[in-house]
Amino acid sequence: MSQFSYQDGVLHAEGVSLAAIAAEHGTPTYVYSKAALLGNFASYADACRGRDALVCYAMKANSNLAILDLLARQGAGFDIVSGGELQRVLAAGGDPRKVIFSGVGKSVDEMRLALSHDILCFNVESIPELHRLNDVAGAMGKTARISLRVNPNVDPKTHPYIATGLKASKFGVAFDDALDTYRAAAALPHIDVAGIDCHIGSQLLDDQPLLEALDRLIELIDRLGDEGITLHHLDMGGGIGIDYREAGEAAPVPVGDYLGRVFARIDAWRAERYAGRPIKVIFEPGRSIVGDTGVLLTRVEFIKHGEEKNFCIVDAAMNDMARPALYQAWMDMQPVAQTAAESKTYDIVGPICESGDWLARDRDLAVEAGDLLVMHSAGAYGMTMASNYNTRGRAAEIIVDGATTHVIRRRETPAELYALESLIN
Ligand SMILES: *Cc1c(COP(=O)(O)O)cnc(C)c1O
16 A cells, blocks of 8 residues: 555645645655555565565665664664665664675775674675685684675666676676686685675566576575585575556566565475575565655746747756666656646656756646646655755655654755865965
8 A cells, every 4th residue: 555645635645745744844855654664674574574584675775864773673684885884774773793785896994894893794796806805804803704696697677777687797796607706715714605696687577587596596506515615595686676657567576476486496495405404585675665665745846838848847856866867767756736737748857957857758747836746656766866966955855654754864955065175275
């Protein structure tokens, strides 16, 4: 059930009118539903109940401390991609021993920070990274637990910018090189070979490619076992998509169904060939935890009729939500309240001085200047990708909990944007 619904003709987040939020806090503003967030996490947690499994939220999707705190309290671990993200986990009271560290370019400082907090695992993506990690851990008198991110070469059938498991991808170790890389890792004194992982892409509506990737990981675990290298966890990465409500788009696989199929395959394999040995299963969902829990609330500044197109110029822009400009992503935009205006076809654009600054194209809308619109399913890769381009302060963020609103990040002021700069004398 969506936590965003029209009540008396006005769109609400849970029990709070978005018109009231705009009046009190201004626009553009991200508005999240706490119930939606906890519900999404529960889909994973329920499917994992009674199993040796860990859900590590991929926090690059949305890293606000309040969101991390809510998820940490539900038992979530975190998938991080930088030292900065680890500091956010710590600031939010998350447990570093449930953190896994992904990414192709981990720096020495980031490795040190993560080792000093005894994180669960480094997801290593290359041989040079393995050597760097071995050196850093050795100098600290520690051992680094690692998993190799294997590139299973499965086509996830998603946008090329968010496909990450193909042969031409910068991510991971090639499937055919994986055994050699594991052998090299096992020979390093400060490396503890713990697991295997993959992450084949994002916004996957079908779990077939993920299950194919799972089969390939299992094949490697078996081959490693034959050589006496035993793995203790298998990490499926993230990638389950959400419903962006684009006409004709297939519905995403329900999270519970996908996890059920993963566990069924793993159970069958363990019973048949793995002698029932234990293996922890890790998931790294980002979008499917936060994507549909947030909207971007924006106000119409002007209606402009160009020679070929009608433009609806709003106060949110590509600096607030980059997905359309970056991936040509289709995002649903709807009015907060019905108005008497005549319906026309609009491109919804922001005030930024770039032709790429658009949020939605060719949408039929009945709007006039001053009206409020929302962009739905803006909770993932929205605020975390926001920039200050055009010296625009980033949007405020609010979480609604029933009838209560909490400001979880206030709007940035222009003075804050140049506070770190100085003149040369
Ligand atoms: C981005 C990312 C995720 C999360 O992907 P979603 O599609 O948002 O679920 C998980 N793991 C890694 C390594 C990532 O880079």
